[in-house]
Amino acid sequence: MTDQDLSEFSQPVHFKAETQQLLNILIHSLYTEREVFLRELISNASDALTRMNFEMLTNRDVLDPQAELAIWITADAQNHNLTIRDTGIGMTAEELAENLGTIAHSGARAFLEASQKDAANGKLSEIIGQFGVGFYSAFMVAEKITVNSRSARPGAQASSWVSTGSDTFTIGPSTKTERGTEVLIQLKGDAYEFASDARLREIVKKHSDFIPYPIYVGEKNEQANQQTALWRKIPRQVAEKEYDEFYKQFTLDVDKPVAYAHMAVDAPVQMYAILFIPASPERGILSIRRQDGLKLYARKVLIQEYCLDLLPESLRFVQGVVDSEDLPLNVSRESVQSTRIMAQLKKLIVAKIFETLTNLARTKPEEYSKFWKNYTRVIKEGAATDAENQDSFLPLLRYPTLSDPQKLASLDDYVIAMKPDQKKIYYIVGDDNRSVIKSPHLEIFRKSG
Secondary structure, eight states, X not given: OOTTGGGGGSSOEEOTTOOHHHHHHHHHTSOSOTTHHHHHHHHHHXXXXXXXXXXXHHOOOOSSTTSOOOEEEEEETXXXXXXXXXXXXXXXXXXXXXXXXXTTOOHHHHHHHHHTTOTTGGGGTTOOOOOSOGGGGGGGTEEEEEEEEEOSSTTOOOEEEEEOSSSXXXXXXXXXXXXXXXXXXXXXXXXXXXXXXXXXXXXXXXXXXXXXXXXXXXXTTEEOOOOOOGGGSOXXXXXXXXXHHHXXXXXXXXXXXXXXXXXXEOSSSOEEEEEEEOSSSSOOTTOSOOSSSEEEEETTEEEEEEEOTTSXXXXXXXXXXXXXXOOOBOTTSSSBOOOHHHXXXXXXXXXXXXXXXXXXXXHOHHHHHHHHHHHHHHHHHHHHHOGGGHHHHGGGOOEEOSSOTTSEEOHHHHHHHSOTTOOSOOOOOOSSHHHHHTOGGGHHHHHXX
């Protein structure tokens, strides 16, 4: 595009078919935490890098083919500004106008739709973007945003997009020489905290730790994310030590989990998960998991720190992470819609938890005895109150028996030991084993053998 071509953008341009009222809703009412603006911009940058990677696999004629695929975040505390830069696919002036000038337009989503039939589209699984409103979350903290971008297409002219969050934007030429996009945010007076490297690293660690590209923070270019999500690995390639270390990092629990389950499911929904059964149903004093619920990701981006929709109340003690490719997110990407997919995820997770506990009881009875000692009240509560999962709770129950009061038996064990003509399960309750064993009500049973 030539300078003459850019002349049509020299005057402020109104956002297409949108109003100042809608912008105000997006900026002031859509998100509950202002820090998520950085997550949204990082997700956009990650999508641009994935598209660049795809372009390099299918088209060798690109600008800066040797440039590292990465994201750089730098802050200027003195001037109160913040820059997020990537070496992704970049944008032309027209693409800036289309992608940033139309609210709720997603360039990543349009690219996916156009690439669905391509033989190489398996490389696109890292695309995060589903909605185009994430970029505008930056206006929660920005007085002004300047976007400088240069397309990966050789010969494309660099362009800039500038807006203060009003109902207009301006596009013009840019001096940017490298491929990719740079977002410069001039921070509002009450948002200066985001010009701190320590604060930025904290946000990256919380929301974008598993983005598949390096995220460098600060002038020293220190990588802030670890990239690899353990739950996305093939289970047979993960050592038990790695699960234990992940659990300790995840909860700060000093005790090892009683059991864990690693899930990688393709159907009926695509999901990955690692679930842990803690040594105790009560959280320790040092635990960083302060509430019930699983940590929920969508394409490795944190959506909910404590998701209560994937576990019944009876299994609230389970800790872990769940990540799905198929989650239908709401427009702010802060929560998920209640849909059939969520119900399917919950069904898979609950079934896996009961399978894990049943296997523990069968293969490691001593370990299960320790589990039962700590979880007796929880499991009995589940069997009594969770009608939907009662049949799954019943095999987990354990009781002392008259034949061997020191050994705990399941209901199945009791049935196997029943006399051929016995049709009922007999039980007696009391404050402790000693008082029950000496109960005169047992005399008739002893006489019957």
